[in-house]
Amino acid sequence: xxxxxxxxxxxxxxxxxxxxxxxxxxxxxxxxxxxxxxxxxxxxxxxxxxxxxxxxxxxxxxxxxxxxxxxxxxxxxxxxxxxxxxxxxxxxxxxxxxxxxxxxxxxxxxxxxxxxxxxxxxxxxxxxxxxxxxxxxxxxxxxxxxxxx
Amino acid sequence: xxxxxxxxxxxxxxxxxxxxxxxxxxxxxxxxxxxxxxxxxxxxxxxxxxxxxxxxxxxxxxxxxxxxxxxxxxxxxxxxxxxxxxxxxxxxxxxxxxxxxxxxxxxxxxxxxxxxxxxxxxxxxxxxxxxxxxxxxxxxxxxxxxxxx
DNA sequence: CAGTTTTAAGACTCTTTTGTCTTAAATTAG
DNA sequence: CTAATTTAAGACAAAAGAGTCTTAAAACTG
Ligand code: FES
Ligand code: FES
Numbered sequence: 001x002x003x004x005x006x007x008x009x010x011x012x013x014x015x016x017x018x019x020x021x022x023x024x025x026x027x028x029x030x031x032x033x034x035x036x037x038x039x040x041x042x043x044x045x046x047x048x049x050x051x052x053x054x055x056x057x058x059x060x061x062x063x064x065x066x067x068x069x070x071x072x073x074x075x076x077x078x079x080x081x082x083x084x085x086x087x088x089x090x091x092x093x094x095x096x097x098x099x100x101x102x103x104x105x106x107x108x109x110x111x112x113x114x115x116x117x118x119x120x121x122x123x124x125x126x127x128x129x130x131x132x133x134x135x136x137x138x139x140x141x142x143x144x145x146x147x148x149x
Numbered sequence: 150x151x152x153x154x155x156x157x158x159x160x161x162x163x164x165x166x167x168x169x170x171x172x173x174x175x176x177x178x179x180x181x182x183x184x185x186x187x188x189x190x191x192x193x194x195x196x197x198x199x200x201x202x203x204x205x206x207x208x209x210x211x212x213x214x215x216x217x218x219x220x221x222x223x224x225x226x227x228x229x230x231x232x233x234x235x236x237x238x239x240x241x242x243x244x245x246x247x248x249x250x251x252x253x254x255x256x257x258x259x260x261x262x263x264x265x266x267x268x269x270x271x272x273x274x275x276x277x278x279x280x281x282x283x284x285x286x287x288x289x290x291x292x293x294x295x296x297x298x
Numbered sequence: 299c300a301g302t303t304t305t306a307a308g309a310c311t312c313t314t315t316t317g318t319c320t321t322a323a324a325t326t327a328g
Numbered sequence: 329c330t331a332a333t334t335t336a337a338g339a340c341a342a343a344a345g346a347g348t349c350t351t352a353a354a355a356c357t358g
Contacts, residue, residue, distance in 0.1 A: 001237055002150050005346060008243050015255065027304065041347050047306065059305045060355030088150055094157050097292050106164065106279045106288045110270050114263065121259050130255045139255045143246050154316065176334065190317055196336065208335045209325025 002118070007083040009037050010045050012141050014054070014079055018071045018131035025057075025064035036142045045083070052082040071128040080122055089119050151267070156232040158186050159194050161290050163203070163228055167220045167280035174206075174213035185291045194232070201231040220277040229271055238268050 003011075012035050020026060028046060032039040046065055049055045056068040067074060080088070092099035093111035101108075133139060152160075161184050169175060177195055181188040195214055198204045205217040216223065229237070241248035242260035250257075282288065 001240065003242065005244070012243065025304095029304080038347060040349070043305070044307085044347090050305090057305060058355080059303080059353075061303045061357070063304050063355070065305085091150065093152065094161065094290075095154065096289065103289055103293060105290070106283045107274075110274065114266055114270065117263055117266065121263065125256075125259065134255045140245065140252060141243075141254070144252055174334095178334080187317060189319070192335070193317095193337085199335090206335060207325080208323075208333080210327070210333045212325070212334050214335085 002088070003080065004084050006045050007080055009035075009042060010049055010079050010083045011076060012037070013042060013046060013065075014049070014067070014074070014127055015130055015134065016141055017055075017065065017067055018074075018127045019134055022071070023066060025062065025066050027064040031065070034142070049079065049082055054078055054082055067127070071131060072126050074127040075123055076125045076127070076130070077119070077122040079127075089115060151237070152229065153233050155194050156229055158184075158191060159198055159228050159232045160225060161186070162191060162195060162214075163198070163216070163223065163276055164279055164283065165290055166204075166214065166216055167223075167276045168283055171220070172215060174211065174215050176213040180214070183291070198228065198231055203227055203231055216276070220280060221275055223276040224272055225274045225276070225279070226268070226271040228276075238264060 013031050016031055016035055017026060028043050029039050031037075032042045035042075046055060046057070050057045050065070050068075053068050054074060055065050057063070057065050090099060092105055093107050093115075094105050096105050099105070099108065134141065162180050165180055165184060166175060177192050178188050180186075181191045184191075195204060195206070199206045199214070199217075202217050203223060204214050206212070206214050239248060241254055242256050243254050245254050248254070248257065283290065
């Protein structure tokens with residue numbers, strides 16, 4: 001819910017990249033393996049992110065994918081908008097057309113408040129800050145075997 | 150997003166009913182017409198709500214659907230859980246299995262906060278209070294022609 | 299240049315969600 | 329009892345989302 005699977009995979013890959021050394025191209029095949037995502041599917045998703053210049057890619061040996069901008073400057077919101085679009089933040093909770101003050105649905109105020117918070121959270125959270133947290137607390141980006149904990 | 154179309158239609162129908170006189174059966178065909186939802190689809194959805202005893206139904210002439218309990222006692226949450234289940238409120242934003250403190254993902258805290266607010270909003274909002282608001286401010290439950298405003 | 303590695307592009311398939319349609323069962327009215 | 333009205337149940341179809349696979353193009357290696 002909220003985020004499409006495509007978008008989630010995009011976020012996971014971005015975060016994964018951000019925990020690695022900067023400026024180095026990482027092959028998609030390796031990312032896919034480490035995150036347990038289908039290689040071909042991930043390729044298609046990352047294509048979208050390179051087209052939107054969030055990532056940059058390089059073909060051939062030692063090629064792969066890298067973040068196109070400093071990770072401090074990439075917000076989660078950028079990835080979400082690049083993949084799922086910004087409609088999520090404009091849409092009525094009840095999916096009635098034309099959400100807005102002009103013709104609000106009965107839950108418009110309540111939903112507006114929550115929607116705004118989601119928006120702020122994604123806008124404020126940089127890929128760098130999440131990556132730092134991941135490294136510091138060894139958090140997961142994929143399913144983990146409980147025995148590993 | 151967040152709510153399935155099925156769930157939204159369930160909410161719309163419930164709210165619509167709540168704006169009408171209590172204890173009277175309203176034919177599904179009429180609700181479907183007023184909310185501009187496919188009659189057969191709505192029938193199927195409302196079946197689920199009657200099975201969960203949120204609504205009660207009666208067949209034959211002058212039959213239809215009515216709220217099974219006082220509308221003050223029905224919360225939006227009841228409808229959501231009846232149709233979409235409670236998994237939404239337990240699920241990881243990144244759809245990783247086993248969301249919880251034991252093996253949190255890097256967005257667990259941020260998402261937990263928002264998820265809790267959605268939960269509280271749905272839990273606190275009774276069908277009666279929304280219905281009252283609809284009547285008082287003549288709010289819409291379906292698409293409306295802007296010219297009508 | 300030939301062969302290998304890697305992304306790009308797009309056709310194709312599978313699954314889930316959404317929506318339609320048909321038939322059956324209950325209830326009422328005459 | 330018969331005909332009309334209404335929900336119940338479930339098969340079926342269409343659309344969207346998720347995922348697979350094949351072929352092409354770019355870049356490097358020797
Ligand atoms: S009109 Fe429904 S949330 Fe704005
Ligand atoms: S583990 Fe991701 S939100 Fe809880």
